[in-house]
Amino acid sequence: MQMDAQDAAAVAQVLAGDRDAFRLLVERHTRAVFRLAYRLTGNQTEADDVVQETFLRAYAKLATYQHQASFKTWLCRIAVNYSMDMMAKRKHETAMPTMPGGEGEPDREIEVQSGRPGPERMVLSVEMQGAMQRGINSMTDVERTAFVMRHFEGCSIEEISAVTHQSITSAKNTVFRAVQKMRRSLSPFVTENAG
């Protein structure tokens, strides 16, 4: 993936000693990092912490940035690594937090498009949110990371493999295991309508 010209120019300026040029990179990518971090940690305060630490680390390690990957991808790798550390630490302290929209959240309806020819819509209650949460919570940290990267962020298997330090085959298997767990949790809500 080629690096965006604006990002490349900003990186070069920062490396030449212009600290304020880093602000452009922060402004361009903060929200993407926040979205990713929130989906990984399931918590706004922790997502904020991940955003802050990601940019600090990116700044400190900017000279090691290799331009083959886009700057955003590189940032996301840093964010994922830090989030995974955070999740691992938290595991020892407390149980996983509830997924956004899960228990304790106000009841809300989600419209789901089934994959069948001819649109068929079903309205899901908070029960499905709970099932989705159980699906996410049943995943290991690596599975959750791989799933968020693949399902929500559209990252490639190669990127997942690099971030999770797995072979391509293992990364594919990790995504599949995560899909299986999610499917197991959600299938009671979907099978009847799609089958």
Add this chain to the structure above:
Amino acid sequence: MNTNHLSESELALHYYGDAEDAAAADRHLEECEACRREFQRLQAVLSSVEMPVPEPGRNYETRVWSRLAPQLEPLEEPRTEAAAPSRAASSIWAAWQSWASLGAVAALIAAAFFLGRVSERAVPATGTHVAGGDTAPISADAQNIRHRVLLIALEGHFDRTQRVLTELANADPAPSMDISAESAAARELLDDNRLYRQTAAQLRDESLVQTLDELERMLVDISHRPGTVTRAEWSEVRQRIESQGILFKIRVVSSEVREQEREMRVSAAKYKVTT
């Protein structure tokens, strides 16, 4: 018609566009009603998985920057050729940054050993500074930078090691378990671990040496395991990981390493300002 049905794994890969032969999968789905239905069920499940993200606020970028800015020191130009003698330490740092861009881990190790050779030549055996000599501050800086290079490298090393051990300890038990990926990762980590331990020993950082030594024994054990193990063998590895509290130790040392590196960075910045 192809009578071999697509597996659940192949269907999931196809959903995300990761199938090895997407055209063949599409053809099969057109011909095979059972697989088509299964795929539609999978699509229905996965397309329903959403995770709404809260809006962080209109001025979020500004808030992030205002918290970040005070913590950022201006970076040196990484490829300075002619550094003034009084800035020798900075040029060593710049050289390290330049090498690091070639490949983070390899360069970190190379830098640590290079700086080791430089400092061993320049620092007297007692480790004290040579009064009035031009080389004394340079060697002390080189030693500090070397230590800092090691700490930066260790941050990533501990993260990776922790991940491999956690993944291994949390694997789903089965009669026959494939741990080839973890075993291969442990082999790679082992090589780095040895280099870091040697560097830590040269720097007389006993606490790090002890942790890295313990980690090395664990990595040796995992890397020597066959790719496929029985449930009992896996259980043995997991018990070893848990009984020694190695993951907890890594987390503690990792956090200390980060803090120590941050302190060194701050004191290096102060030194630069005063010189």
